[in-house]
Amino acid sequence: MSEAPTQGGRPKARYRTRNWREYDRVLIMRGDLTVWISPDIAWHAAEGTGKRGRPPVFSDAAIQCVLTLKVLYQLPLPAAQGMAESLIRLAGLDWPVPHTSTLSRRQQSLKVAIPYFACGGPLHLVIDADSHEVRAVEMTDHRHGDGEIVPGLLAQLHPEEQIGVISGDGADDTRGVYKASATRGAALVVPPRRNGKPWKVHATGAVERNESLRAIKHLGRRLWKRWSGYHRRSLAKTAMMSRLKRLGERLSARDPARQVAEVQIRCAILNTFNALGMPDTVACA
Known part of the structure; x- marks a missing residue:
């Protein structure tokens, strides 16, 4: 080869x-x-x-x-x-x-009724990274950041549906996203912003986020992404966008x-x- x-x-x-x-x-x-x-x-x-x-x-x-x-x-x-x-x-x-x-x-x-099929276990949300299904959809303009819409996206899922992991990019490194994830009992895999500072421990998600900051400082972002499974989000998002564009640019x-x-x-x-x-x-x- x-x-x-x-x-x-x-x-x-x-x-x-x-x-x-x-x-x-x-x-x-x-x-x-x-x-x-x-x-x-x-x-x-x-x-x-x-x-x-x-x-x-x-x-x-x-x-x-x-x-x-x-x-x-x-x-x-x-x-x-x-x-x-x-x-x-x-x-x-x-x-x-x-x-x-x-x-x-x-x-x-x-x-619009978006069909989906139960995966039989907790969801890993980017799209559903196991089934590659789109489970929630929201459109935004330049005035709204990605982090602002996460609570609304999670609200589109049935309250009793179990979410294991939610993956997002640096725009989702906000207190609102950590709070929304904690409310659904889901782990959050989000790279802290490059200029991010540690949060006070009483803030929702502060322990997990501060641990990520320390890991990135010692391992570097590339190794942290592999260790945390963040690359799975990148692959799922790339696959989804590629398929979506086949229906028209x-x-x-x-x-x-x-x-x-x-x-x-x-x-x-x-x-x-x-x-x-x-x-x-x-x-x-």
């Missing part, structure tokens, strides 16, 4: 996939339209919502289904409507299909409310992909 290209002066690791035959079938299934639309979908909105005004005709699931086709195949809204109409006709159903204007309006406030929606729904739908697609099967990849010797 020829020498791998170098990365930062070190040989770049090479990997091989051990289940190509099974994974090839998974890649084919990702294009199977029956994965994305099914007669089991609750297409029509429930009656008696209790809200004023004209009741909705279509359920959130129906809106999400059509918008999923739009995002997955990178279609304009009219084409997504046309694809949904043709699929419903081929299925022998007489369901109406949301018009483009309805899709655009409902996307602003759509509650840019968002097609222009206003923030619609962009939120579009990002959430992309995450729902990624989780569906993962549920179909994942490659079994190992490092080459």
Whole structure:
């Protein structure tokens, strides 16, 4: 085997996939339209919502289904409507299909259902580093730091779901993040800021954070990241962002409310992909 290209002066690791035959079938299934639309979908909105005004005709699931086709195949809204109409006709159903204007309006406030499958143990949250599923989503602008949204992200998970480890970057080195992690009984793996000072011992998470500061001082950041398992976060985040960008480098929606729904739908697609099967990849010797 020829020498791998170098990365930062070190040989770049090479990997091989051990289940190509099974994974090839998974890649084919990702294009199977029956994965994305099914007669089991609750297409029509429930009656008696209790809200004023004209009741909705279509359920959130129906809106999400059509918008999923739009995002997955990178279609304009009219084409997504046309694809949904043709699929419903081929299925022998007489369901109406949301018009483009309805899709655009409902996307602003759509509650996207992001599917996931229980991993059977405590979560390691970046994305879920074991299953590679996205479990919580939040969009921010330049006015909000990453650390500010962690409590809201954790609130999207069921209160009884066990979280083992939460990994974040230096922006999450805040008292609020340590407090939110402690509230959920999770360990926090976050590199202290480079100019970080020890916290007073009565602060939540101070003992763990101060230990990290001491370890980094003696071992250096590179060794601390390997010792703490921080590199697992980097690999998971890199894999997730790479897959997300395959659904398009840019968002097609222009206003923030619609962009939120579009990002959430992309995450729902990624989780569906993962549920179909994942490659079994190992490092080459």
